[in-house]
Amino acid sequence: MAGYDLVVNSSTVSCTQGLCVIDYCQNCLNVSACSSCISGFTLSTDQTNCTSKCPSTLNISNCLFCNTTNCLQCQSNYILTSNTCILPCASIQQCTSCYTSSLCSSCSEGYTPSADHKSCMMVCLVDGCLSCTSPTALDCLTCNNGYSEYIDSNGMKKCAANCAEGQVNTGLGTVNCQNCDASISFCMTCSYSSTYEVIAQSCQEGYFVSGNICTKCSTALANCFKCTTSITC
Numbered sequence: 504m505a506g507y508d509l510v511v512n513s514s515t516v517s518c519t520q521g522l523c524v525i526d527y528c529q530n531c532l533n534v535s536a537c538s539s540c541i542s543g544f545t546l547s548t549d550q551t552n553c554t555s556k557c558p559s560t561l562n563i564s565n566c567l568f569c570n571t572t573n574c575l576q577c578q579s580n581y582i583l584t585s586n587t588c589i590l591p592c593a594s595i596q597q598c599t600s601c602y603t604s605s606l607c608s609s610c611s612e613g614y615t616p617s618a619d620h621k622s623c624m625m626v627c628l629v630d631g632c633l634s635c636t637s638p639t640a641l642d643c644l645t646c647n648n649g650y651s652e653y654i655d656s657n658g659m660k661k662c663a664a665n666c667a668e669g670q671v672n673t674g675l676g677t678v679n680c681q682n683c684d685a686s687i688s689f690c691m692t693c694s695y696s697s698t699y700e701v702i703a704q705s706c707q708e709g710y711f712v713s714g715n716i717c718t719k720c721s722t723a724l725a726n727c728f729k730c731t732t733s734i735t736c
Contacts, residue, residue: 527553527568544568564588597623613639631662654697671695689717 592601
């Protein structure tokens, strides 16, 4: 009989109503044909699918099932948010395509996926810059690892590659690593100020920072390798 499947077991033979694989079908004719759809859906003329009765006046793209005013369910791969059907990755700002609902694969122009693909980050014009105010900004907010921030002659925050220990970058817009002790005798570590001056931070053994120079510890401090003043070891 149409619409029924033959079931045979060890003692009986019977017929059970067949199940079709058509979404939103309420009654099946056979595995590939439907006789009626659930409420809110209309059966196609060839009886092979059930389509939503969403009115054209509702105008909600990718809505699968709705009432007269709201979308109730979106098509596959879309999620319902504020009566709108959106791709899951649309929740990630500036994301244009995604791997999953929480992982972005590509971003809009001027942005790039973060290392964990959970957000879109601006592609900054400033070399070595991790984050900036806009894709066209010439002022950096945060520098990448391995870079240090400095202020250029126009008052803009830039990023310069870190120099080796015992060196300081004195370049403006370029990397110019100089040994600390080349500017300050017996200086071990130093920094470069916004007024373009090398500042001593620590001195070699037997010396201490005094003002902006390295001063020798007093000879009265026998066996002193590190002093805080000329007379204090």
